[in-house]
Each structure stands twice: as C-alpha cells, then as structure tokens.
Amino acid sequence: MYQPLLANRYLGSRIIPLIAVAAVALCVGLVIIVVSVMSGFLDMLLNSGRTLMGDVIIRYADPGIPHYDLLIEEIESRPEALAATPVVESFGLLKLPYGNRTEGVQVWGIDPASFDQVVDFKDSLVWTDTPPEVRKFAEDMNGLEIPVFDELPRLDPGSAGGDPGVILGVEIDSAAKVRRMDGSYEVKAPAFWMPFRDVEITLIPISTSGALEKPDNRRFDVANEFQSGVYQIDSRRAMIGLETGQRMLGLEAAPIYDTRLLDETGELERIGTYPARVQMVLVRAADGVSPEALRDAVNLAYAAFAARIDDEDAMTIRPPDQAFVGIRTWREQLRDLIGPVEKERELMRILFSIVYLVCAGLVLSIFWSIVHEKTRDIGILRAIGASRPGVLGVFLAYGLVIGLVGAVLGALLGWTVVVNINAIHEAMGEPAPGWTWITAFSLAAVMLATAIHAGLRGGMLRTLLSIVGALLLSGVGTALLLHQGFLMWDPAVYYFNSIPNQVDWSSAILTMAGAIVFSVLGAAIPAAKAADTDPVKALRYE
Amino acid sequence: MNASHDQSSSDAAREPVLVASELRKTYRMGRVPVLVLKDASIEVRSGEWIAILGASGSGKSTLLHLLGGLDRPDRDGGMIRFEGRRVSDFGGAELNTYRNRSVGFVFQFYHLLPELSVLENAMLPCLVPNRWFSATLPLLAAVIGGGVGAAVGSTFGVEILPTADAPTPSKIALLALTCGVLGAAIGVVLFQLGQVLAERSRLRHGPQAAISRHTLEEFGLGHRLRHRPSQLSGGERQRTAIARALASEPSILMADEPTGNLDATTGRDILDLLKKRHDAGLTIVMVTHDPAVAEYADRIVRLEDGRVVESRA
Numbered sequence: 117m118y119q120p121l122l123a124n125r126y127l128g129s130r131i132i133p134l135i136a137v138a139a140v141a142l143c144v145g146l147v148i149i150v151v152s153v154m155s156g157f158l159d160m161l162l163n164s165g166r167t168l169m170g171d172v173i174i175r176y177a178d179p180g181i182p183h184y185d186l187l188i189e190e191i192e193s194r195p196e197a198l199a200a201t202p203v204v205e206s207f208g209l210l211k212l213p214y215g216n217r218t219e220g221v222q223v224w225g226i227d228p229a230s231f232d233q234v235v236d237f238k239d240s241l242v243w244t245d246t247p248p249e250v251r252k253f254a255e256d257m258n259g260l261e262i263p264v265f266d267e268l269p270r271l272d273p274g275s276a277g278g279d280p281g282v283i284l285g286v287e288i289d290s291a292a293k294v295r296r297m298d299g300s301y302e303v304k305a306p307a308f309w310m311p312f313r314d315v316e317i318t319l320i321p322i323s324t325s326g327a328l329e330k331p332d333n334r335r336f337d338v339a340n341e342f343q344s345g346v347y348q349i350d351s352r353r354a355m356i357g358l359e360t361g362q363r364m365l366g367l368e369a370a371p372i373y374d375t376r377l378l379d380e381t382g383e384l385e386r387i388g389t390y391p392a393r394v395q396m397v398l399v400r401a402a403d404g405v406s407p408e409a410l411r412d413a414v415n416l417a418y419a420a421f422a423a424r425i426d427d428e429d430a431m432t433i434r435p436p437d438q439a440f441v442g443i444r445t446w447r448e449q450l451r452d453l454i455g456p457v458e459k460e461r462e463l464m465r466i467l468f469s470i471v472y473l474v475c476a477g478l479v480l481s482i483f484w485s486i487v488h489e490k491t492r493d494i495g496i497l498r499a500i501g502a503s504r505p506g507v508l509g510v511f512l513a514y515g516l517v518i519g520l521v522g523a524v525l526g527a528l529l530g531w532t533v534v535v536n537i538n539a540i541h542e543a544m545g546e547p548a549p550g551w552t553w554i555t556a557f558s559l560a561a562v563m564l565a566t567a568i569h570a571g572l573r574g575g576m577l578r579t580l581l582s583i584v585g586a587l588l589l590s591g592v593g594t595a596l597l598l599h600q601g602f603l604m605w606d607p608a609v610y611y612f613n614s615i616p617n618q619v620d621w622s623s624a625i626l627t628m629a630g631a632i633v634f635s636v637l638g639a640a641i642p643a644a645k646a647a648d649t650d651p652v653k654a655l656r657y658e
Numbered sequence: 659m660n661a662s663h664d665q666s667s668s669d670a671a672r673e674p675v676l677v678a679s680e681l682r683k684t685y686r687m688g689r690v691p692v693l694v695l696k697d698a699s700i701e702v703r704s705g706e707w708i709a710i711l712g713a714s715g716s717g718k719s720t721l722l723h724l725l726g727g728l729d730r731p732d733r734d735g736g737m738i739r740f741e742g743r744r745v746s747d748f749g750g751a752e753l754n755t756y757r758n759r760s761v762g763f764v765f766q767f768y769h770l771l772p773e774l775s776v777l778e779n780a781m782l783p784c785l786v787p788n789r790w791f792s793a794t795l796p797l798l799a800a801v802i803g804g805g806v807g808a809a810v811g812s813t814f815g816v817e818i819l820p821t822a823d824a825p826t827p828s829k830i831a832l833l834a835l836t837c838g839v840l841g842a843a844i845g846v847v848l849f850q851l852g853q854v855l856a857e858r859s860r861l862r863h864g865p866q867a868a869i870s871r872h873t874l875e876e877f878g879l880g881h882r883l884r885h886r887p888s889q890l891s892g893g894e895r896q897r898t899a900i901a902r903a904l905a906s907e908p909s910i911l912m913a914d915e916p917t918g919n920l921d922a923t924t925g926r927d928i929l930d931l932l933k934k935r936h937d938a939g940l941t942i943v944m945v946t947h948d949p950a951v952a953e954y955a956d957r958i959v960r961l962e963d964g965r966v967v968e969s970r971a
C-alpha cells in the first residue's frame with residue numbers, strides 16, 4: 117500500500133500543507149467563535165428569563181388576584197407544578213442615600229422563601245459575607261456595625277417592628293463597587309456600600325376603582341443586592357417584602373363595612389373582609405415538565421380555583437374572569453426580548469452560511485492548486501499501473517489529515533478565544549501596556565537590520581521579507597502605541613453584563629465535520645479529475 | 659503491412675508477445691487534426707531487442723505509449739495484442755495489471771516522484787497493485803470510527819445542545835451524523851498513521867525492497883538509496899527509472915530515448931546495463947533517434963511518415 121506513504125510524504129514536504137492547515141483552522145475557529153457567542157446570548161437570555169420569573173406566570177394587573185393563597189394551593193396540588201409564589205409589582209421611586217439621587221424603579225414584593233423555591237433566588241444574591249475591604253473600613257470607622265447576611269433575608273419587619281428590608285438590583289448603585297472579571301464585585305468605596313445604608317421607596321397605590329391614591333413613602337434597610345445577569349433588570353428592580361408591598365399598594369386584606377348604617381347609628385358595621393391581592397403568581401414546573409404542559413395544567417387549576425370560590429359565600433370577592441388573566445410561559449412572557457434576539461441569530465446564521473461557504477471555497481481552491489501541481493505524479497502512478505481509486509486514495513488521505521488537523525486546531529483556537537473572551541475584551545478596553553509596543557518596535561528594528569544585512573549580501577527574498585516584516589511590526593507597534601482602549605461591549609447597551617464564554621459544541625462539531633468534508637472534497641475532486649485523464653495527458657502536464 | 663514477414667528463422671521460431679497492426683493516431687491541434695501514426699504495424703518477439711529509429715517528431719513516443727497501454731489509438735485505428743489478448747479490450751483492472759506487470763516503461767524524461775527516495779521510487783510498481791485490503795481496511799476503520807462517533811453523538815448529543823435549542827430528533831440525528839463524520843475521519847487517520855509506522859521497516863527491508871535494492875546496487879546506485887531524485891544526476895535518475903521499470907519483472911521493457919538526455923559515456927553505461935538484462939532474457943522495445951544507440955538492438959525498424967519500415971535484420 118503506497119497511499120499512506122505518499123500522503124505522508126506530500127504532507128511532510130514544503131510549506132503548502134501548513135498553509136492549508138492554517139486556513140482550515142482559521143475558518144473553523146472563526147465560525148466557532150461567532151456561533152458560540154451568538155447562541156450563548158440567546159441561551160443567557162432564555163436562562164435568565166427563566167430564573168427571573170419561573171416557568172409560567174399568572175398575571176392580572178390592579179386590582180390583582182384575590183384569594184391567591186387558594187390558587188397557589190390548587191396549583192401546587194397538580195403534579196406538573198413544583199412550587200408557586202405570589203408577587204406584587206409596581207413602579208416606584210427610589211431615593212439613594214447619597215448624591216440626592218432618585219431613580220425610577222420597578223418594585224417587586226416577594227415572599228423570599230417561596231420565591232426562592234420558584235426561581236432559586238438565593239443563587240442570585242451578591243453578598244454572602246462582608247468583603248474584607250469593607251470589614252477593614254468598618255473597623256477604621258470603629259463601631260460601624262458589620263452586617264450579617266442571612267441565606268435568605270427577611271424583608272417584612274413582622275411583629276418585632278423595625279424598618280423593612282429591600283434587596284436592590286446590583287447595578288442600581290454604581291458608586292461603591294466595580295465588577296471584577298469573574299463577575300464578582302470589589303467594593304471601591306466602602307462608605308457608599310449599600311448594605312450599610314438605608315434607602316427610601318415611594319409607591320403610589322391605585323384604588324379598586326383605578327384612581328391614584330396618596331403616595332406611600334417608607335425607609336428600607338438594604339438587606340442585600342441581587343444579580344440576575346440581565347442588565348435591564350439589575351439596574352431597575354428592587355425587591356421588598358410581600359406584606360410591605362401589599363400594604364404600601366393598598367392590596368392588603370381590609371375589612372368591608374356597611375356604609376348605609378353610618379347615618380343611623382353613627383357606627384360602621386363590619387360585614388366582611390376584602391382579601392389581600394397580588395398581581396402575579398410565578399410557577400415552577402416539576403422536573404421534566406415542559407413550560408407548555410405546565411401552562412395547560414395551570415389553566416385547569418385556575419378554572420378549578422375560580423369554581424371553588426364561586427361555591428362559597430356570595431358576599432366573597434371573586435377572582436377575575438379567566439379570560440382576562442394572562443397565563444403564559446416565560447417564553448411567551450419574554451417574547452419581546454426573545455423575538456429580536458432569535459431574529460438576530462437567524463440573520464447571523466445566514467451571514468454565517470455565507471462566511472462558511474467562502475471558507476469552503478478557500479479550502480477548495482487551496483486544495484485545487486496543491487493537487488493540480490501533482491497532476492504529473494498522478495500520471496506516473498497511473499502509468500505504472502495504479503488504479504484510479506488507488507490514486508484517489510492518496511489525496512483522500514491527504515485532504516483528510518489536513519482537514520482533521522485543521523479542524524482540531526481550529527476548535528482549540530475557537531475554544532481558547534471563547535473561554536477568554538471577557539479577558540480579551542477587558543484587555544482591549546485598556547491602553548496597550550508599554551512592553552507590547554516596545555517589543556514590536558524592537559523586533560521591527562531587528563528586522564530592518566536583517567533587511568540591510570541581507571540586501572548588502574544580495575539575497576532578494578530575505579531583503580523583501582524582512583522589509584515587509586519590519587513595516588508590519590512598526591505598524592503594529594504604532595497601533596498599540598495609539599490604542600487608547602475602547603469598550604466594544606458596554607453592558608448599558610447590551611442586556612448582559614458579560615459576554616457568553618461557553619463554546620457551543622454542537623455547532624463546533626458541525627463546523628469541524630464540515631471542514632473535514634470540504635477538505636476531503638477539495639483534494640478529491642481535482643485528484644479524481646487527474647486520475648480520469650489518460651496517463652499520457654497527465655504526464656504532459658508541466 | 660506486417661513488418662516482420664522476412665524474419666530470420668531463429669527469430670521466427672520465437673513467440674510474438676506483442677503485435678500491433680495498422681495503428682492510427684491523430685492529435686487535434688485546435689481544429690486541425692495531425693495524423694501522427696498511419697497504419698503503423700510492429701511485432702515484438704519474446705526475448706528480442708527492437709530499436710525503433712526515427713526523426714524527432716516522427717511519432718516514436720506516441721507509438722511506444724500506445725504499445726505500453728498508456729494511450730489509446732484512434733477509434734477503429736488498428737489493434738494491439740499482448741499474448742493473444744487485445745489490449746484495447748482490457749477493462750480498467752486488466753489495463754492496470756498490464757501496465758504494472760507486463761510492461762516496464764522508461765520515459766523520455768525520467769518521471770520519478772520527487773517526494774520519494776530512490777529506493778522507494780524503484781520499488782513503487784510493487785506497491786501500487788490493489789490488494790483486497792487496500793480499500794477494505796481504511797473503509798473498515800472509517801466504519802468503526804464513524805459508528806463509535808455516531809453512538810457517542812446520539813448518546814451525549816443532548817448534553818451539548820444549547821438550552822435554547824429543543825432536542826428534536828432531527829437535531830440529535832444531525833449531531834450523530836456529524837460526530838460520525840468526525841469519528842470516521844479520526845479512525846481513518848489513525849489507521850493511516852499505523853500503516854505508515856508499520857510499513858516503515860517493510861519499505862526498507864521487505865522482499866520487494868531487497869529486489870529493488872539489488873537492482874539499484876547492480877546499477878551502481880547502492881550508496882544513493884535514500885536520496886531524493888532532485889539530488890541525482892541525469893544518468894543516475896535514468897538508472898533509477900530503469901530499475902523502477904524492472905521492479906515488477908515485466909515481460910517487456912519499453913524505453914523511450916533511454917540515453918536521450920545523457921552524454922555519450924553515461925549513455926553507453928546505461929545501454930550496457932540493458933544489454934546485460936537482455937542477455938538474461940529480457941525483451942526490450944527501445945525508441946531512439948540515434949543510429950549509434952540503435953546498434954545495440956537485435957533488430958532496427960524505422961518510423962517514417964507514420965509507418966514502421968523494416969531496416970535491418
């Protein structure tokens with residue numbers, strides 16, 4: 117068998133196979149990087165959506181859903197549902213403790229324990245311990261109380277009294293801390309560190325008839341900060357206790373009095389209770405249950421819940437008609453966010469197919485010229501009795517090795533870039549360190565010296581290459597020197613506070629397989645053409 | 659016209675191995691057809707040395723290519739018989755065997771493979787015939803690798819799908835397919851690698867290597883075995899080419915101007931080598947424009963005006 121021998125020799129000789137490997141590797145790497153980042157974005161978006169609001173959301177704006185505890189009981193009795201939690205929601209004003217700053221925020225009133233069961237809230241809390249730099253500051257200020265972080269903070273003051281707690285989105289305050297590369301936070305100005313401080317929140321209740329009522333303003337202890345990973349949420353949302361929220365928004369349970377009696381006896385007679393309400397119930401699916409299946413189950417549960425209330429006392433406040441209640445999966449709820457990203461991904465896919473085809477064409481043409489040069493060899497082999505498939509085998513092996521090595525190197529390249537993409541991005545945001553351009557200029561000087569030396573001795577190629585190298589290096593040096601750093605990826609513009617750094621291995625494998633197929637085809641097509649011609653014609657090729 | 663009618667009785671007693679009758683060959687230069695061979699007929703008897711003498715451009719190479727099965731005559735342009743069988747009727751496999759085992763061809767311009775050593779070039783004809791395993795084993799490696807890849811892909815494929823993509827059967831199938839392609843590629847490349855390593859010593863010390871080594875040593879190239887053709891002189895290259903032509907111990911050696919590019923002394927050395935082989939029983943068909951070279955042959959024919967004309971007994 118001569119195929120492995122010859123393929124091996126072709127691969128080992130001259131620089132062309134290396135160029136082909138490099139071309140394949142670059143194409144594969146490029147495709148992997150772009151696809152990984154793009155699908156990483158969609159993944160992050162979807163995952164964060166899910167961790168923000170569970171699998172299914174029941175929503176009914178003011179005046180909200182009464183008897184929600186019964187609804188939750190009904191839902192949790194279904195096997196499709198794992199847990200459900202009530203949430204009140206309103207827009208409010210947040211006054212920060214410094215700089216006289218007041219921000220518009222979205223306030224959620226949550227029950228931390230059940231909320232955590234639905235969305236794993238614990239995992240998104242930023243502070244589990246007081247950072248050392250803050251401890252030191254507290255000691256210097258002697259007597260400043262170091263906060264203790266509960267696994268899940270209590271937000272409602274309860275019977276003990278005291279200020280209620282709030283958990284702020286981590287990007288609301290940007291004065292005290294900076295985010296490190298790994299996503300954790302370093303406290304730069306401990307004096308402004310939020311858990312030391314109080315904030316004021318103002319909410320405006322809406323009456324059952326829809327009118328605005330007197331604003332309610334309260335002071336909150338900052339219990340912790342949370343990070344969902346979605347900038348829009350982290351910079352806008354504050355979590356307070358469910359009861360506090362209900363009270364501030366006028367959604368708490370209230371007695372109903374008969375006002376007709378007021379004139380006769382001068383006293384109000386209590387004739388019932390207006391139940392507490394929430395605007396949202398978030399539901400988490402049991403393991404292996406799709407959001408869509410859960411949505412159907414929740415629909416049934418809601419119908420059962422409404423029927424159950426109907427059977428009770430006629431005086432009771434009834435839940436809103438199911439037709440007006442939104443029961444949606446998180447995917448439906450986030451449609452406005454997901455839609456554009458999915459479209460963008462489709463667009464990328466199209467652009468990508470074009471890049472992919474261009475790469476394929478590049479690989480094909482490189483192989484074409486390599487194999488074309490071997491036409492005479494093919495003629496020789498055919499003349500001494502090698503079969504057409506046999507000759508083809510040499511070039512199949514050749515293309516296969518180049519394709520496989522290129523694909524593996526490309527995957528490594530793509531993986532390295534994707535995993536370090538945040539560090540690379542960070543580095544590009546800074547001016548280049550001095551040693552980089554000093555090195556570039558020194559190398560350029562060496563190149564120039566080589567060029568002069570080679571020129572004096574009459575070596576044209578070395579002179580030319582050295583001059584080109586010197587020019588390139590000094591260009592790079594100048595660029596590094598002038599580079600002031602720019603942030604391509606401003607988290608205020610994009611949804612996420614870091615670039616996805618997970619390789620999409622399914623696309624990567626597809627790309628690698630494609631690279632191999634195109635390499636093999638690229639080598640095999642011209643080889644097959646040469647093997648098909650009579651040996652004499654192939655031999656005549658010079 | 660059969661050129662071998664008036665043969666000496668000793669030659670006539672021998673079997674004709676190769677008979678070509680009324681060969682016609684036309685080249686097309688653009689629209690203009692150039693008739694190079696018109697009814698050229700020649701008979702080659704076992705054990706003889708024929709020299710075909712002709713001016714440059716008379717069609718000597720063309721004729722030899724036809725005889726060696728490297729090119730085909732025009733449609734209905736005569737026929738060639740080798741040991742009674744029509745060469746023009748040969749199928750692909752038979753033609754390959756004919757080129758490989760029946761004929762040894764020495765080209766006008768050496769035509770050695772530049773990436774192979776002298777020894778490898780010389781033994782190449784012994785390496786090229788297809789064996790039952792030369793396609794089966796790589797295919798087997800591809801199938802095993804592909805199967806493993808596809809199995810891995812369909813089992814673990816779900817885990818590497820992005821969460822945004824629902825694991826539909828078609829996506830899993832695509833993953834299994836692509837993993838299969840990767841697996842097949844890895845399987846074949848590993849097989850090739852093993853093959854290269856396994857054959858390394860066989861290429862230097864196997865029985866076929868021994869034969870070629872012997873021939874090359876006889877040709878005075880014993881110290882050049884591992885050199886590349888580009889490192890050899892013209893005479894050395896031609897001797898390598900002749901060693902290659904003799905590697906598979908063919909019935910007929912066909913030599914196209916074996917001394918054409920060499921000086922007189924080197925040319926004589928080479929002709930002496932051929933003579934030694936001829937004395938040992940080798941049939942030779944040699945093409946040359948040089949009457950002095952033709953003198954080495956038993957019989958000389960001339961190629962004139964596209965026809966073969968008997969010249970001397």
Ligand SMILES: Nc1ncnc2c1ncn2[C@@H]1O[C@H](COP(=O)(O)OP(=O)(O)OP(=O)(O)O)[C@@H](O)[C@H]1O
Nearest residue numbers: 685686687694713714715716717718719720721947
């Ligand atoms: N592929 C081709 N296309 C067109 N014309 C060709 C082709 N091959 C050969 N010829 C022509 O056919 C004629 C015979 O060519 P051939 O190579 O057989 O000559 P030759 O006798 O071997 O000459 P030389 O002694 O120079 O090698 C020449 O005139 C040549 O130009």
Ligand SMILES: [Mg+2]
Nearest residue numbers: 718719720766
């Ligand atoms: Mg010629």
